[in-house]
Amino acid sequence: MAKLQTTRPAGARIAIAGVEKSYTTRAGGRIEALTTIDLTIAAGEFVAFVGPSGCGKTTLLNAIAGLAEPSAGSIHIGERQVQGKPLSEIGYLFQKETLLPWYTVEHNVSLGLSYRGLKHDAQARQRVDHLLQIAGLADVRGAYPSELSGGMRRRAALCAMLAIEPSVLLMDEPFGALDTFTRAGLQQYLLDLWSESRQTVVFVTHDLEEAVTLADRIVIFSKRPGRILDIVEVPLPRPRNVFQVKQMPEFSACYQQTWAALSEEFSLGEP
Amino acid sequence: MASPRQPSGLTVAAIQIAIILAILALWQFGPIDEMLWSRPSLVFPRVAALWQGVEGLPPLSRQIGDTVLATFVGLAGGSALGFVLGVALAEFTTIRLTLAPFLAAANAVPRVAWVPTLTLLFGFGFITKIVMSGLIVFLVVFFNVLDAAVHAPPALLDGVRALGGSYWHRMRDVRIWSSIGAVIASLPNAIAFALVGVVFAESLNAESGLGALMFNAMQRGHPDDLIISALALGIIGLVLIAITRGLQRAFAHRLMLGDATPGGARP
Numbered sequence: 304m305a306k307l308q309t310t311r312p313a314g315a316r317i318a319i320a321g322v323e324k325s326y327t328t329r330a331g332g333r334i335e336a337l338t339t340i341d342l343t344i345a346a347g348e349f350v351a352f353v354g355p356s357g358c359g360k361t362t363l364l365n366a367i368a369g370l371a372e373p374s375a376g377s378i379h380i381g382e383r384q385v386q387g388k389p390l391s392e393i394g395y396l397f398q399k400e401t402l403l404p405w406y407t408v409e410h411n412v413s414l415g416l417s418y419r420g421l422k423h424d425a426q427a428r429q430r431v432d433h434l435l436q437i438a439g440l441a442d443v444r445g446a447y448p449s450e451l452s453g454g455m456r457r458r459a460a461l462c463a464m465l466a467i468e469p470s471v472l473l474m475d476e477p478f479g480a481l482d483t484f485t486r487a488g489l490q491q492y493l494l495d496l497w498s499e500s501r502q503t504v505v506f507v508t509h510d511l512e513e514a515v516t517l518a519d520r521i522v523i524f525s526k527r528p529g530r531i532l533d534i535v536e537v538p539l540p541r542p543r544n545v546f547q548v549k550q551m552p553e554f555s556a557c558y559q560q561t562w563a564a565l566s567e568e569f570s571l572g573e574p
Numbered sequence: 575m576a577s578p579r580q581p582s583g584l585t586v587a588a589i590q591i592a593i594i595l596a597i598l599a600l601w602q603f604g605p606i607d608e609m610l611w612s613r614p615s616l617v618f619p620r621v622a623a624l625w626q627g628v629e630g631l632p633p634l635s636r637q638i639g640d641t642v643l644a645t646f647v648g649l650a651g652g653s654a655l656g657f658v659l660g661v662a663l664a665e666f667t668t669i670r671l672t673l674a675p676f677l678a679a680a681n682a683v684p685r686v687a688w689v690p691t692l693t694l695l696f697g698f699g700f701i702t703k704i705v706m707s708g709l710i711v712f713l714v715v716f717f718n719v720l721d722a723a724v725h726a727p728p729a730l731l732d733g734v735r736a737l738g739g740s741y742w743h744r745m746r747d748v749r750i751w752s753s754i755g756a757v758i759a760s761l762p763n764a765i766a767f768a769l770v771g772v773v774f775a776e777s778l779n780a781e782s783g784l785g786a787l788m789f790n791a792m793q794r795g796h797p798d799d800l801i802i803s804a805l806a807l808g809i810i811g812l813v814l815i816a817i818t819r820g821l822q823r824a825f826a827h828r829l830m831l832g833d834a835t836p837g838g839a840r841p
Contacts (some may be wrong), residue, residue, distance in 0.1 A: 370732060
């Protein structure tokens with residue numbers, strides 16, 4: 304299928320400097336979720352955040368997205384500082400369902416465009432049609448989310464995110480609730496779409512295999528309060544096939560390295 | 575283990591008809607007090623007479639029409655007001671928390687206790703019935719909508735925000751639609767209570783309506799009219815519930831009502 308013309312530059316650099324996040328409890332105490340995170344993600348890079356539940360990776364993702372304000376430090380997307388609300392460069396795919404059940408698939412995918420006043424823009428409409436086509440949702444554009452399978456709803460949510468042409472994609476365990484085969488299909492679909500426009504991607508997962516399959520680098524977080532334990536480079540070639548890449552010896556080596564960093568934190572044995 | 579087979583619609587309908595016939599047979603030929611319960615052979619001719627209008631009573635068609643109209647007008651007005659105020663109050667936390675105990679107190683007052691006050695305010699007649707119906711529906715819808723708007727799904731609100739939606743977009747695309755679902759879900763209860771309220775108001779102070787017919791029948795010792803009124807109210811209630819169920823089914827897949835579940839029938 305022909306590549307769609309885009310008006311937005313590919314990816315944006317993300318600079319996280321001295322970010323901390325803590326919460327005040329009802330009893331007046333403080334819970335530290337994140338402690339002094341310094342990280343730079345290059346433009347167009349695909350980075351995975353892995354770590355145990357509660358380590359703060361989603362908190363950091365929300366801080367990058369502008370949905371949560373850090374207690375200290377700063378986050379820049381390109382030249383712009385993130386300050387309490389989502390920047391227009393951001394696309395976010397949540398773990399939970401965010402498709403509006405009372406709108407059709409097409410309406411949901413066009414929602415971000417309508418918020419930007421582009422509902423009737425010809426190029427924007429073409430982009431929606433293209434996304435629905437390659438997502439295999441063109442035949443169900445008039446259906447409601449309750450009439451779709453879980454995999455189809457995730458693809459629709461992905462289209463809604465991509466329709467606004469973000470230069471940064473933030474994804475919080477987007478495929479976690481799906482079965483193995485559907486998840487693999489969506490991973491491949493994501494890689495194929497991403498290879499077209501090379502946005503900067505931050506992908507949160509607790510699945511180490513998924514992290515190695517998708518990412519250029521894996522950022523490993525400790526238990527709460529979350530800090531960066533290690534960063535593992537993934538030396539697998541691009542473009543990737545999610546099935547074939549698992550047969551490569553580099554895949555296994557990278558998985559072992561990631562596991563080793565985490566197992567030290569939790570005193571676990573070898574995988 | 576295989577789940578039990580569902581009976582066919584025809585089977586269920588046949589059983590229902592058999593029950594009706596059995597009741598009619600018992601009522602006609604059974605050992606019941608005719609002075610209290612009348613008989614079908616007396617009731618059915620009385621329907622025809624009431625339909626024309628006898629003994630100074632308005633025609634039955636008008637009586638039914640007045641009750642149904644008051645119920646519907648009150649339903650429409652009460653639902654609209656309950657929806658608007660519920661959504662509005664959800665946005666103003668301080669006002670909502672301040673008014674909470676007063677609203678709870680107002681909600682705790684038995685609806686029928688309002689009738690004398692409404693009669694003093696609006697006099698005898700149609701307005702009182704509509705206000706009674708509207709008040710009952712308003713309280714049912716208002717509290718349901720308020721709860722739905724306050725507890726609008728946070729994931730959906732975050733999703734709209736992440737797509738660049740403003741406060742008003744979140745209001746329009748999440749809170750209001752969540753509240754529409756609450757209105758539709760509350761309709762069967764609202765209608766049932768509204769009908770009760772209208773009939774009670776009619777029984778106290780109206781010249782026309784099924785409630786007035788019932789009260790008149792009680793005063794004149796006319797069991798036929800009482801039974802006819804009760805049957806008519808039962809049929810009206812069934813029709814209204816069927817309409818609201820139809821509305822719920824029509825919106826179920828959009829508003830996640832009743833049996834609508836994510837994923838539908840696709841593998």
